[in-house]
Structure formats: C-alpha cells, structure tokens
Amino acid sequence: MARYEGRCLCGAVRYRAEAEPINERVCHCRICQRAIGAAFNARLLFRIDDVTIEGPVATINSTPDLKRGFCAACGTTLFSRRDSRNILGVTSGSLDDPSLFKP
Ligand SMILES: [Zn+2]
C-alpha cells in the first residue's frame, strides 16, 4: 500500500505515490505564490512514473516547462509537473496525512 496518498478538497481527484520522495521543499518564488495563492508552495517531489493520479485533473503551464495540476471541480492545487526532469511535486496540504511532509 502506498504511504503517500492524497486528494483534493472535494475528493474527485486522488493520487498515490509508490516511492519515497526525491525531495521535500518549500518554494517562495513569485510564480508559486501566485499559483497557490499563499506565501509559499510546500511540496514533495516524486518521479512522474511513481505517482498515479485519478480523476478530473486540469492543468495550466506556469512556464513552458512546468505544468500546474488542479482539480477541475473544486480547484485544489495538487501538483506541479516538470516533464523534462521527470519530476512531479505534490502539494503537502493535499496529503491524507500531512505530517509525512518533512522539508
Ligand atoms: Zn476536487
């Protein structure tokens, strides 16, 4: 069973990661601030292939190389994905158990 699981506010989108995070970090850049609508973006980075996402995800590119994923129904920001580096960062607040986040 995956240890890292989460979902959006309404529950329409769920995800799980089958591996340990590559990195756990807090980003305060202006793009993250705007995308999240808060002072920082706290996230856990995984390889894209290690994360399974189910549900109506919508995405928008915040830069040509970075896609932000959110629930199309409730708008919860769930991940940022960088294909060129095979990295997907899930938002720590969307975890079922946010105490797993160790930046
Ligand atoms: Zn939702």
Ligand SMILES: [Zn+2]
């Ligand atoms: Zn950032």
